[in-house]
Amino acid sequence: MNRSPYVFDEFFASGLEESISPFLTKSSRHWGKNLEIKVAVTAAIVLLLSFSLSFFYLSLSYILLTFVFFLVGTPALMQSIEDCKNLEINIDVLMTLAAFLSVAVGGGFEGALLLVLFNVSGAMEQMVTHKTKGALHSLHRLSPKQAYILDINHRILPISIHDVKTGMHIYVQAGEIVPLDAKVIKGTSSVNLVHLTGESMPVSKKAGMEIPAGAVNIDAALTLEVLRTSSDSTLCKIIDLITKAQKAKPKIQKILDVVGQKYAISIIFLTVLIATILPWLFSMPYLGVEGSIYRSLAFLIAASPCALIIATPTAYLSAISACAKKGILLKGGITLDAIASCHVISFDKTGTLTTGKLTVESFDTLEGSFSKQQALRIAYGLEKHVTHPIAQAIMSYAEKNISLLVTLKSFLWCPAMD
Amino acid sequence: MTKKPAHFQGKKPLQHVVDAQVKGRITVESMHGSEVPGHIFSACDAVQELSIIFIVLYMVFFQLLSFTIFVTLFIAWIIWKTMRSALLAWSRLERLHRLTEQERWEIQHHREQEREELIALYQAKGFSGQLLEEVVEVLMADENRLLQVMLEEEMGLALETFEHPLKQACGAFIGALLSSIILGCCLLWCSFYPTIIITALLFIIASIIAAKKEKNRIGYAAIWNSAVFVVIVMTSYLLKT
Secondary structure, three states: OOOOOOOOHHHHHOOOOHHHOOOEOHHHHHHHOOHHHHHHHHHHHHHHHHHHHOOOOHHHHHHHHHHHHHHHHHHHHHHHHHHHHOOOOOHHHHHHHHHHHOOOOOOHHHHHHHHHHHHHHHHHHHHHHHHHHHHHHHHHHHOOOEEEEEOOOOOEEEEEHHHOOOOOEEEEOOOOEOOOOEEEEEOOEEEEOHHHHOOOOOEEEOOOOEEOOOOEEOOOOEEEEEOOOHHHOHHHHHHHHHHHHHHOOOHHHHHHHHHHHHHHHHHHHHHHHHHHHHHHHOOOOOOOOOOHHHHHHHHHHHHOOHHHHHHHHHHHHHHHHHHHHOOOOOOOHHHHHHHHOOOOOOOOOOOOOOOOOOOOOOOOOOOOOOOHHHHHHHHHHHHOOOOOHHHHHHHHHHHHHOOOOOOOOOOOOOOOOO | OOOOOOOOOOOOHHHHHHHHHHHHHHHHOEOOEOOOOOHHHHHHHHHHHHHHHHHHHHHHOOOOOOHHHHHHHHHHHHHHHHHHHHHHHHHHHHHHHHHHHHHHHHHHHOHHHHHHHHHHHHHHOOOOHHHHHHHHHHHHHOHHHHHHHHHHHHOOOOOOOEOOHHHHHHHHHHHHHHHHHHHHHHHHHOOHHHHHHHHHHHHHHHHHHHHHHOOOOHHHHHHHHHHHHHHHHHHHHHHHO
């Protein structure tokens, strides 16, 4: 059985996402898609059921409440422990603490609601950032893992780009992606840099000129001298930049993180203070409903800013959805921040405002030379051997407009001189 | 003699491959040994375990335990089997992903040692000379293929064979729920001996389905599992009396 190798790159680029795990059967992978959202929705439904049943069957209601804590409380608790281990006392830790301690003051439903809201917020954040991953996946697909070298017998051999050293000569055929930053040694061709620079018009390259990794070689085979290894290549740097940008949070979120950390530490400090100092100042017991511990817990729960946590992703997601309804696709919250501070927009027209695909509208022949049909046949015969976008446009026009296409007996391609 | 790098830890490439295969086997195994992964198997497992626990309690505490206690046991068992199945599958998946990440790192950073491992692997398969060199070169050139070969040949792992943990848990849930309903009905409407017979049938049918899934001999599985069931029932009964 001829089996093509599994492509692990996307799996690693996604951060080992289980919905594309190579070990799971294809038919069962969809179970792992949008898991956080599914959990949030399930927990919300179970909480609603639990609350409704609390008026009739209290025990059953508490059982369901336990499930809510299990579904959304466990991940929150794990995340908080991780944060504490990294000495990050943030709003998330405060929220989790408040939610779990609410059980101690008889506010299990309120605690569960806090956790559900917290989870919904996380799920929405995930939805906001999900769109940015597409760009990274397409760049990973663009990045070749192999280069071709010529051995002493002039055979073309594949070699992993990790084994290619600077100064080595590699061979790139027409239609292939340039695997590493390199200089043209032999050959002339056009390359497309649309994925790297956004420019969809091909750029001509000849001996002595540099080509960045990720460029698509269009016309003819090239022999290149490698200038940089895979880890230093332009494409690798672009992927690094996008990965960093992906991890960056929207502006408001960053402000909230900074303020939130100070706020959380203050509240936890005050809670401990209330619990320990109050009995000394007033004649108050530690335990019981009137006790200082109970009061400090009530203070902690009241001070946990659930609205603040859920507000940011909700606002961003609403804006993204509103734009999507009008046909505007935004890649995450950072794009929204950028638009908010944008006064002037410059467009690279080709491939952005236009499709970048050339078409022939009409043409004329010189008076007394060929007829239109003859000229188009000759043009078709010539352009058939070329992969340039203008040639493609002429060919497509000719195929639609003439019935008898011609084939040339011989063809010689001479690249234009500067 | 040149000093071997830390990758092999003083071992020969072939010994390293053998050790890696053992590591791979341990990674895919569940706590209770090797099994066919999947929702059907987890369903059968849930049925068998619930049948055994039920029959022991039924024999020992006959007419002493109320129906409510059994229902509580069933519900607790359904929750336990479902969640345990999901957690075990997630744990296995985490181990597999970690191993894949480690192997990928090895491929990127210890290329020479990986080449030696490949040579050892394919020499053991009978390749030699120019052909061996070419095979190794082709595999070394494609990182995705190399990683797949290393996972499959060196570690003995198989891609696309495991069910998603939630699907597996769903199987366990359905198995535990179905057996709970059947055994609950037995408690309500059946007398002592029919209950034992139905429980035995449930246990044996689950073992037959599991054997079929494992492509084992069904007859053998049925007889062996019946024997196990009889031993458990007799032991419980005799210890009680």
